Structures are given as structure tokens and as C-alpha cells.
Amino acid sequence: MLDVSKLINTKDGIQSRRIFHDQAIYDLEMERIFARCWLFLTHESLIPNTGDYITTKMGQDNVIVVRQQNGKVRAFVNSCSHRGARVCAAEAGNTRSFVCSYHGWAYGIDGSLQGVPLEKEVYNNQLDKSTHGLVEVALVDNFCGFIYGCFDPAAPSLREFLGEAAWYLEAWMGAPGGTELIGPPSRSILYCNWKTPSENFIGDMYHVGWTHASSTQVLFSQSPLMALQGNASLPAPAEVMGMHFTSRGGHGAAITYGGRGGLYTTARENEMLGAWLAAQTPKVAERLGEARAKLYNSAWDGTIFPNNSFLVGPNTFKVWLPRGPGAIEALTWTWVEKDMPEELKRIIARNMNQTFGTAGMLESEDADNMESMTQSNDGLVTRRGTLNAQMGLGREREDAVMPGVVSDAMINELSHRGFYRYYQEMLVAESWDELRANSSKWKKVHLER
Amino acid sequence: MTNHNNEREVTREVRDEIERFLFREARLIDTEQEREWLETMVDAEIKYQVFSRQLRYRKDTRGSGDKEVYFFDDNYADLDHRIGLRETGTQWVADPPNRLRRIVGNIEGFEGERAGEYRVYSNCMVTRNRMVYEQMSYAYGREDILRRGTDGKLRLLQRVINFEERFVRGKNLLFIL
Numbered sequence: 001m002l003d004v005s006k007l008i009n010t011k012d013g014i015q016s017r018r019i020f021h022d023q024a025i026y027d028l029e030m031e032r033i034f035a036r037c038w039l040f041l042t043h044e045s046l047i048p049n050t051g052d053y054i055t056t057k058m059g060q061d062n063v064i065v066v067r068q069q070n071g072k073v074r075a076f077v078n079s080c081s082h083r084g085a086r087v088c089a090a091e092a093g094n095t096r097s098f099v100c101s102y103h104g105w106a107y108g109i110d111g112s113l114q115g116v117p118l119e120k121e122v123y124n125n126q127l128d129k130s131t132h133g134l135v136e137v138a139l140v141d142n143f144c145g146f147i148y149g150c151f152d153p154a155a156p157s158l159r160e161f162l163g164e165a166a167w168y169l170e171a172w173m174g175a176p177g178g179t180e181l182i183g184p185p186s187r188s189i190l191y192c193n194w195k196t197p198s199e200n201f202i203g204d205m206y207h208v209g210w211t212h213a214s215s216t217q218v219l220f221s222q223s224p225l226m227a228l229q230g231n232a233s234l235p236a237p238a239e240v241m242g243m244h245f246t247s248r249g250g251h252g253a254a255i256t257y258g259g260r261g262g263l264y265t266t267a268r269e270n271e272m273l274g275a276w277l278a279a280q281t282p283k284v285a286e287r288l289g290e291a292r293a294k295l296y297n298s299a300w301d302g303t304i305f306p307n308n309s310f311l312v313g314p315n316t317f318k319v320w321l322p323r324g325p326g327a328i329e330a331l332t333w334t335w336v337e338k339d340m341p342e343e344l345k346r347i348i349a350r351n352m353n354q355t356f357g358t359a360g361m362l363e364s365e366d367a368d369n370m371e372s373m374t375q376s377n378d379g380l381v382t383r384r385g386t387l388n389a390q391m392g393l394g395r396e397r398e399d400a401v402m403p404g405v406v407s408d409a410m411i412n413e414l415s416h417r418g419f420y421r422y423y424q425e426m427l428v429a430e431s432w433d434e435l436r437a438n439s440s441k442w443k444k445v446h447l448e449r
Numbered sequence: 450m451t452n453h454n455n456e457r458e459v460t461r462e463v464r465d466e467i468e469r470f471l472f473r474e475a476r477l478i479d480t481e482q483e484r485e486w487l488e489t490m491v492d493a494e495i496k497y498q499v500f501s502r503q504l505r506y507r508k509d510t511r512g513s514g515d516k517e518v519y520f521f522d523d524n525y526a527d528l529d530h531r532i533g534l535r536e537t538g539t540q541w542v543a544d545p546p547n548r549l550r551r552i553v554g555n556i557e558g559f560e561g562e563r564a565g566e567y568r569v570y571s572n573c574m575v576t577r578n579r580m581v582y583e584q585m586s587y588a589y590g591r592e593d594i595l596r597r598g599t600d601g602k603l604r605l606l607q608r609v610i611n612f613e614e615r616f617v618r619g620k621n622l623l624f625i626l
Contacts, residue, residue, distance in 0.1 A: 046514055091615075093509040184503035186518050188617035213539035218530050230539070265530060329616065350522045359499065359520040359622035361534060365542050367620060368580075 004028065008424035010445045013390035013417050020193040021377040025427075026325040033306050033426045034059030036152040038161045040308040040319045041065045041075060044145040045180035045338070046092070051109055054092045056331070057321045058149060063137060064088050064098065065147065066109045075137035075149045076111040087134065092184065098134075107134050144173035145180065154432055164403035165251035165304065171295035172312050176283040177339030181317055182349050185331040186358040192370035194307050194322040195423070197330070199389075200366060201301050201309030201318070203244050203254035203415030206231075206391065211369060215361050222270055223262040225299065234411075242298065242410025244392065245402065246418025248442055250305035254410045259299030260313045269347050276344060280337075291401045302415075305422055310335070315348050316356040326374055332357055389416040396446045405446045414446070421445060456559040459567055467558045467569055467595065470603050478625045479549040483532045486625070487525075492596055492604040497523040499610040499626055501617075520612065520622055528625075542579075542623070549624055551575040555590075565597040566606065577624060585619030589626065 002024050007016040019025055039058045042065050047054060053066035055078055062078040064087070078086050080100040087098040087107055097114065099106045106115035111134040116127060138153040143166065148158050159166060173179055190197070200207070209216065209228030216229040227235035234241070242259070246252040261274045277297055285293035299313035307320040315336065321329040334349040355362045377383040392412035399406050407414040421442070429435045459467065470490070477486040499521040523531070534540045555572040562568075575587045594607040610626055 049511075051511075089504075090506045090509065091504045092514075093505045094511040095506075095509065183514050184501075184516065184518050186501060186520065186617075187615060188620055190620060211541070213541075214534040214537040215540075217537050217539070218533045265526065350519070353519055353522065354527060357518070357520055358501070358617050361531065361623065364621040364623040365540075368542055 002028075004424065004427040007427070008420045010417055010421040010424075013388065013393055013413060015387045015389065015420050017377045017383040017385055017387055019195065019423075020374050021325055021383050023325055026322070028427055030059050030322075032429070033423070034151075034322070036150070036155060036426070036432075037306055038139070038141075038148040038150045038155065038158050039306075040304070041140070041147045041149045043147060043181040043183075043333075044073075044142060046183045047073065049094065051094045051096055052092075053088070053095060053109070055088055055090065056319075057329075058137065058151065059322060061151075062086060063149065064134075065140075065149070066095075068110060073140050073142070073147055074111065075140050076107075076134035077137070079135070080105055081113065081132040081134065111136055144170065145178060146173060152432075156432060156436075161249055162247075162251065162304070163249045164245075164247040165249065167292075167403050168245060168253060168295065168302075169304075170288060171284070171292040172300070174288070175296070175337040176280055176287065177337055179335055180338050181333040181335050182345065183333055185333045186353070187332075188330050188358045189323075190320075190328050190330055190367050190370060191326055192328060192367075192374040193325055194320045194328045196370040196373045197318070197320050197328070197366070198303045198305075198307055198309060199416050199419055200370060201311070202252045202303035202419050203301065203412060205242075205254045205256065205301070205411045206413075207366075207369070211365050212362050215355070215365065219265055219355070219361065220263060222264070222267070224256065224259050225263070238411050239408035243402075244407045244410060244412040244414040245404045246415045246421075246446065247404040248422070248439060250419045250422025251303065252404075252415025252418050253300050253302030254412065254415060255295060256299040256313075256410050257294065258297055260297050263299070263313050264347070264351055269351070272344055272347065276337075276340060289401075303419065305419060306426075311356065314355050314362075315352050318356075332363075389413040389420070394449055398443065398447070405443050417446065456568070459558040459560060463567065464556075464558050466603065467567060468556055470595065471553050471556060471569070471571055474605070475551050475553050479551055481535075481546065483625060484536070487528055487532055490603075490605055491525065491528065492598070492606040493525050495523075495525050495528065495605060496607045496609075497521055497528060497605075498608065499612050499622065501612050501615060504615055521610075521626070531623075531625075545580070547577055547579040547624070549575060549577050561594055561596075567595045567603075569593040569595055573626065575624070575626070577619065583620075587614070587619050587622070587626075589613065591626070 042054045047067045050067055055064050063075050064078045065075045080087050082105050085100050085102040087100045097106050104117040108114045113129040113132040137149040139150040141158040209231035213230050220226045242256040244254050262270050264270045281293050284296045301311050303309045309318045317333045317335045319331045334352040336345045336348050392407050392414050395407045396405050500517040500519045502517050535543045552574045553571050557570040559568045571591050577585045589610050589612055592609045595603045596606040
């Protein structure tokens with residue numbers, strides 16, 4: 001029997017390997033995590049006008065996200081209520097209706113069934129169109145313009161779901177002039193479990209110097225991250241270099257102080273970004289305070305639970321769409337600040353795609369690890385074992401300014417432990433009330449030794 | 450894609466030269482001699498682009514935002530960096546070595562806009578074998594501009610590839626296309 005409460009030991013930083021393999025666990029993840037959590041859909045900037053839409057997935061459910069007449073964004077399951085065929089085959093566009101390619105049933109952008117060919121003749125006018133609209137995604141909301149959806153009407157608000165992570169995310173998502181995504185995304189397959197890239201991005205700075213030894217050497221010669229090259233030594237104590245945080249909802253990040261700039265190969269590009277950051281920093285400090293102005297200038301790798309990852313510095317924004325226990329579709333955008341000069345936006349996008357896009361030099365280095373981390377557990381004896389995320393155990397603390405649980409070292413696995421703590425809670429809990437009951441004591445699991 | 454009806458085809462002699470160029474290029478890239486390729490066959494002003502176009506309905510021209518994402522948008526220095534990764538000796542994804550094998554066909558050559566430039570179309574099928582189990586295949590069309598240098602030799606000045614596989618099943622495109 002599957003006892004999901006035994007898969008994760010947060011206190012000791014141990015995870016069962018079965019979570020990367022078992023179909024039964026994957027099925028439970030779809031039910032308890034992907035059908036209940038807020039999941040990334042798109043960005044306000046990609047669907048600015050009435051009738052603008054994109055198609056994507058929530059878990060393995062196909063959805064359409066569309067801007068309404070009243071300016072609000074709604075999302076619907078992309079499947080005809082008649083016989084189930086999709087009603088939109090395009091990835092994006094602008095439309096007044098979605099028409100099923102099977103028999104021509106037509107839906108408005110509000111999801112209502114508007115037209116049924118030969119309705120009078122073949123249904124004798126007895127089809128109740130009002131009960132045959134597209135299934136609607138229960139909740140859609142945005143945080144700083146990033147739009148998320150949730151299938152569960154009982155779920156907490158997006159703001160509550162983000163919890164303490166919202167304070168951190170505002171440091172870059174809430175840039176003074178706002179942020180936007182440059183689309184369309186690139187799309188590619190990786191043969192890994194959806195959690196391996198989520199945990200890699202949530203805070204693994206340990207791999208940067210080793211997995212990316214060649215690219216840090218060749219590409220990052222003007223960055224503080226260059227010092228990590230080869231994992232031979234640290235140029236400064238890890239706590240001087242940055243920090244880790246985890247939050248109630250499993251979201252987390254590793255933050256390298258002062259690391260946002262200097263990641264480009266040409267001095268001119270680095271100077272341009274550097275000048276931009278210098279000009280914005282006082283505005284960030286005024287709006288959000290000095291602590292977050294420091295974070296604004298830092299390099300980050302982070303994950304918003306469960307499958308939405310980002311980098312600040314390379315400015316990658318990703319979602320890992322599950323395709324079974326052993327495969328994902330990776331969608332990748334570039335994020336920029338809206339009021340940046342057009343030339344700087346293009347520089348950021350070009351560099352992002354060169355490093356973390358489909359032909360990205362760092363992306364493909366990560367992919368081999370993510371795949372072998374997943375596939376090794378196809379072995380029965382191998383997956384009887386456990387995995388270790390103990391780095392930084394005992395160094396967790398609370399902070400007067402920074403919310404959640406933090407640790408003064410950016411090479412750390414605190415955010416991994418927080419991710420899997422919440423992962424297990426979601427699998428175990430049958431209701432949000434059950435999850436809320438843990439909210440008063442979640443920090444203790446990390447803090448008490 | 451341009452309509453070539455009004456374009457002037459190159460002479461048979463130049464056509465042969467272009468074909469030899471593309472075949473030599475394929476051999477150098479497929480045998481880990483990209484440095485030799487860069488230094489002897491690529492123009493210093495190279496523009497090397499591979500893009501993917503989002504799928505939209507034919508009649509839909511109103512949607513917002515960019516329609517393309519550029520996997521490659523490289524100049525000479527960028528290509529130099531890509532090739533430089535393996536030369537560090539610590540590019541683990543290339544060790545054990547990847548093996549590439551490509552077939553270049555449907556080659557057409559036309560006189561370019563400027564003297565000494567040729568507009569060249571070709572199709573490519575590439576298979577990449579890597580690690581023990583991985584085999585990936587890619588098919589794409591290339592639109593190149595070759596330029597004759599002062600030394601009389603052809604060099605690649607521009608390559609634009611509309612990569613038509615929207616969802617890349619071959620995981621990544623970390624090779625010279």
C-alpha cells in the first residue's frame with residue numbers, strides 16, 4: 001500500500017526515490033496538486049486585448065486562456081462538451097469564438113455554447129445550450145501581471161497561496177515600471193519527472209560551478225558567478241554571497257547578492273544593464289525598502305510551487321508541464337521590465353535564449369542531470385533508496401525583515417526541503433482546511449533540531 | 450519564402466562550388482571540427498539565426514506580441530563561445546562525444562543582391578546520437594547567403610532557419626544546424 005506520509009522526511013532532509021517513478025504517486029499528484037494548486041497560465045502582456053487568447057496545460061488538462069469584453073481574463077478546458085474534441089488548435093491569437101473542428105459547435109470567448117449546426121433539425125430544438133458551455137477553470141487571478149489559474153474553487157486566493165514568497169517575488173516581478181514576458185515560448189521535451197527541474201531551479205546553486213563548469217568559464221567571465229567555476233573554492237563565505245528562503249506553500253529561491261548584472265559576454269551589454277539597474281534601484285528602495293532593493297540587484301533561481309521556475313539575471317521564466325512520471329514539456333519565456341529600452345529587452349531575450357532556451361548552452365547541461373535523476377529510479381532496487389537534501393541543515397532561522405524561513409547561505413538545500421515538505425502535505429491532505437491546520441507549525445519542522 | 454522566378458540562377462561552375470562548400474561544412478561540423486569550420490568557412494560578419502514560429506490560425510492576423518522565438522541569434526563571437534565550451538574540457542554533455550550525421554539536399558543557388566554574394570537554399574536531415582540510448586532526428590530548411598572573400602573563397606555570411614518542429618522532440622538544438 002502507498003503511504004504518502006512516509007515519502008518525505010523534512011526534518012532530516014530525506015526523500016523517497018519513488019516520487020520520481022511510481023505511476024500511483026503521479027496520479028495522486030495530478031489529483032491533489034495539479035487539480036488544486038494555482039498553476040501558471042500566461043502573462044497580462046501576452047493577451048492585452050479583448051479576444052486575445054493562448055492555449056496551455058494545467059497538469060495534463062488542455063486549457064484556453066482568453067481576455068473577455070470586460071477586460072477580465074477567464075480560462076476554459078479546451079474540449080468540446082459534445083464529443084470531446086478540442087475547440088482551439090492554435091497556440092495563440094485573437095478571436096470572437098472557438099469552434100470545434102469535429103461538428104462545428106461554436107463557443108463564445110465567455111465559454112458559452114453559442115452555435116450548434118442544424119440545431120433545429122437534428123436536436124428538434126431540445127438541446128439545452130445553457131448547460132453545454134466549456135468547463136471553466138474555477139479561479140483565475142494575477143500577481144504583478146503573471147496570470148495563474150486554479151481548478152479548485154475551495155483553494156485560497158493566489159496571494160494567500162504565494163504567502164511569504166509574494167514579499168520576495170515583488171522585488172523583481174513588481175519592478176517600478178512593471179514586468180512583461182516576451183513570447184512566444186520555446187517548447188521542448190525533457191525525459192524527466194516534473195519535480196527534478198522544479199527542485200533544481202528552487203535553489204540549487206551547488207550545481208552551477210560543476211554542471212555548468214564550461215559555460216561559467218566561457219560565458220560568465222564578467223560575473224560574480226564566475227567564482228563558482230569548477231566548485232574548487234568559494235571566493236567568500238557562502239553567507240556573504242547570498243541566502244535561501246522557503247515559504248509556507250513550498251515556494252523558494254536561492255539568491256546571490258549583487259549577481260544580477262555582469263552575466264553577458266560583452267562589456268557593452270553588461271554596462272547597459274548595469275546602468276539600468278543603478279537607475280532603478282533608488283525607486284525600488286523607495287517603494288519596497290532597502291532589503292528588497294538588494295534583492296532586485298541579486299541573481300536568483302527560484303520555483304513557485306509546483307512547476308513554475310524562474311531566474312533573475314538570465315531572466316528565464318519557465319513552466320514544466322507534466323506528461324507522465326517520466327516526461328515533461330518545458331515552456332520558456334524571457335521576462336523583462338516593461339519600461340526598459342527596446343534594445344535592452346532584445347539583448348536580454350537574445351542572451352536568455354542562448355543560455356536557457358531550446359538551443360541554450362546551460363539548459364542542455366541541466367537536462368542530462370534531470371533525466372538521469374529520474375531514469376535511474378526505473379531500477380527496482382535503486383528506487384527502494386532515498387535521496388539527500390541535507391545541505392545547510394541546522395542553519396535555518398527567522399529574520400526580522402525577510403518572511404518565511406531563511407538561511408544565510410546561497411549554496412544550500414533549505415528551499416528543496418521546503419518544497420518537498422509542502423509536496424507531501426498536499427499529497428496527504430484531503431482538504432484545504434487540513435492544510436491550513438498545519439500553517440501555525442510549519443516553520444518548526446525547519447527550525448527545531 | 451521568396452518567389453525565385455525572377456532570381457538569376459548561378460552558373461553550373463558556381464553551383465558545384467556551393468555544393469562542395471555545403472558538403473565540406475557538413476563534414477567539419479559532424480566530425481567535431483567546428484573550430485576549423487568557423488575559422489575557414491564563416492564570415493566575420495555572420496548572422497546566424499534559427500527561429501520557431503508560434504502556431505496561429507491562417508486568418509488570424511490580429512493577435513498581440515512577437516510571433517517568433519529565436520533559438521539562435523548569433524554573431525561570430527557567439528558561435529565562438531558555443532564552440533569554446535567543448536574546448537574547456539569540462540562540457541559534460543559532450544563527453545562521451547555526441548555523434549552527428551547530416552544529409553544536405555535540395556540545394557539551389559542564385560545570384561545575391563550584391564556582387565560576389567549568393568543566395569543558397571538547402572534542406573537538412575540530421576541525426577544526433579548521444580550517450581547510449583539517445584537518438585534524435587531533425588529536419589529543416591536553410592536560407593543562406595554565401596559571400597566570396599578577397600581571397601576568392603566562399604564564406605557563410607548569413608543563415609536563417611525557420612525551425613518548423615514547434616515542439617522540439619529532440620530535447621535541444623545544441624549543435625550547429
